[in-house]
């Protein structure tokens with residue numbers, strides 16, 4: 001199964017927020033999503049990254065506060081939909097979008113894929129029904145979701161398939177063993193990752209913000225952890241599970257969405273096949 005990394009843009013950040021104890025240097029966090037060419041199910045996106053729609057949505061109060069915390073750079077030609085065109089595909093060819101969680105840097109381009117079923121957990125779907133301040137509390141911006149999300153949702157109710165290491169029971173999305181979803185709670189309500197055994201890759205989403213954090217079991221700064229994340233305790237537990245999984249499966253390539261090592265592989269607006 002061919003995997004493409006799509007770099008859809010970035011937000012300004014500080015190194016010490018991403019990694020506790022790091023310098024207070026300004027940095028950027030790239031929003032990278034993954035396009036999977038599934039042999040029988042067609043195109044599958046794991047998240048959709050940023051799109052200019054995010055900048056529009058951030059103009060409305062109270063979501064403008066979110067925009068101030070994470071100043072975004074996103075261009076139309078950098079969006080996942082535009083990149084698909086350059087790869088010779090069309091947005092309508094995407095049959096499934098796996099939404100790891102509902103933060104703006106992961107669902108910013110979701111409205112560009114009107115033919116896709118939207119794969120998300122029940123917990124994430126519950127977040128999608130929030131509005132105003134309650135939505136903002138979950139860093140969820142309602143304008144980024146298509147109006148027909150409820151009819152297109154493929155809701156993951158339970159994870160009852162063969163376990164995957166420290167993560168416990170997985171969910172075999174297509175029943176063919178090629179996309180095994182695992183729970184990565186803590187950063188956002190109902191967050192999931194995807195293990196792709198044929199490629200020996202684990203898509204980590206924001207289960208950790210860098211490979212260094214996973215290797216060293218190193219948490220993010222206390223401020224985002226306790227203010228912006230859904231559950232600090234679960235975040236640290238998930239990080240510990242990723243750390244253990246990495247030790248037990250050193251051959252598996254872990255890809256956190258915002259990892260600088262991943263961003264080094266692909267510039268803003270560009271894609272690369274793994």
Ligand SMILES: [Zn+2]
Pocket residue numbers: 103105106206257258
């Ligand atoms: Zn993120």
